Amino acid sequence: MDIAQLHYMANQIARNLAANGDESAIAATAQHITDFWEPRMKAGLFASDRAALDPIARAAVERLAPSLPPDQGRQC
Helix, strand or coil: CCHHHHHHHHHHHHHHHHHHCHHHHHHHHHHHHHHHCCHHHHHHHHHCCHHHCCHHHHHHHHHHHHHCCCCHHHCC
């Protein structure tokens, strides 16, 4: 999947949850990515440059990335 599309989707999720407050939105965005994104989508997102992510989406990805097996974040 195109990395720009992954960034768009992560940002869209984060924007939809932003009204809940930052911490709640970060946790819910991270949970959504965990529950509904397939492994290749997650790996592409985790391996990408996160500069294009909104702050909530970036924080959610950074929260999830350390929990990956060592090689999963580098595959696409």
